[in-house]
Amino acid sequence: MRELLSQKVLQLKPSGIRKFFDVANEVPGVISLGVGEPDFDTPYHIREAAVQAMQSGKTFYTANHGLLELRREICNYTYRKTGLKYDPESQVMITVGGSEAIDIALRTIINPGDEILYIEPSFVSYLPCIIMADGVPVPIELKQENRFRLTREQLEQAVTPKSKALFISYPNNPTGAIMEREDLEALADVIERHNLLVISDEIYSELTYGQEHVSLASLPGMKERTIMINGFSKNFAMTGWRLGYALGNQEVIEQMIKVHQYVIMCAPTVSQYGAMEAMVNGEADAVSMRESYNQRRRYLHHELERLGLPCFQPEGAFYMFPDIREFGMSSEDFAMDLLNEEKVAVVPGSAFGESGEGFVRISYAYSIAELKEALARIERYIRKKRGE
């Protein structure tokens, strides 16, 4: 059968997370710190708005690029957050999660052989989506000593005449890194000089601690060449709703909508009504969730420091990415061993690209009580490994 299938797809590696999930799922009494989604329920008023939409029969297709009212609200929200003005008619489209936006953005810009620079470690779908769109993936390995930020030098080194676009995602999954304004400014003229497009996945934009998220598109000259991807999953605890959006230059969005309309038609209508409620009345929810994450972030980081696991204090998303190289195991072996010995699930760093090797991702989308129990188990485990 295999010979009948696409070589391109056959050669994709299955997701490391999937593999780990299959094992962890079978362990009774497991405490998981492996989840990449909020622990909060979607705020009630958002769910209610969706139920109302459904009950009043708003269950038909919407325009390909989404409900106009929602596109308007997204543009208003983006303006409040970034000061950037996008036209709801032509510069925004609603997608099935940020994931679809990633896929169609890549498919829209890539000609076979174009190189796409992307940061690593990073979300699991960037690499395969680049390959499926016939691009050549060029990973830029981020360094712990740079707090997993992308530096101008690293970008300069990776650029070639074939480079088509830079793909970044901050606040970052799995490292929790952010990019501050000056970090982004350092990249801007390299991007301009090499005439690169930028895909900026900002799905965790509401979740920064200490400073507001800065979008690359808000830097001079960057808006025109940036496809900004965002969504509702992380910012408003709406993962299962599968709703995201892309903002960008009219010419790019127009072409992305072509791909989207033939593949998807439109994002789920009921979800779009829920999302509208999130845009209009959901910011207080985002603020209170952010405060909770922040408290857990401080708690978890303090505990990792106490255990002597090297980890910079992350300033975004809800992940920490401690260094486990002292144990002399691959991150997969470490995660598997920790799971077997103490029934705690963390995600091997290698699931996020080769440069994630030597690290594990710990999510703090958990209550303090859960974190406490998990950390007690981790402590027992590493003390045993260190022979203490």
Add this chain to the structure above:
Amino acid sequence: METLSMKILKALETNSRLTNSDLAIMMDVPEDEIRREISRLENEHIICGYHTLINWNTVSDEDVTALVELRVTPQGGDGYQKIAEKIKDFPQVVTLYLVSGAYDFLVTVKGRTLKEISLFVSGKLASLPEVQSTTTHFALSKYKELGVDLDVEKTDKRMVVTP
């Protein structure tokens, strides 16, 4: 910006077992400051206790709750205050609210048996001179208390590992 005391109150409201040291780390302030702030909140009776929410029905059959509506005659200058003082003194009374609507007080009463509560309502509450009438509703099932679902252990609905 939320004040430190608001943050402390919100954190303790759902988990009163958090230690001062936990709170200090979570709020990023010195432990001393947490201790001072909590003392102040206790002294000013803003924090009124550190109770534990127990689903007694699972361990004992002798746990009966009733909601009692009271209609009363308010007293001249004191309004409802004096009568409220009298009612809240009874140890059987666990909550007491003055409410708008068809009656005046809503009283939650706890006891070991239906009979015990009946005797309390007829013997103590109804016999107060200000009380005109009582209506007693015995709770048949408790589903949620203090915002917590009592029926099921809260389970994580998420998959164990996701990207």
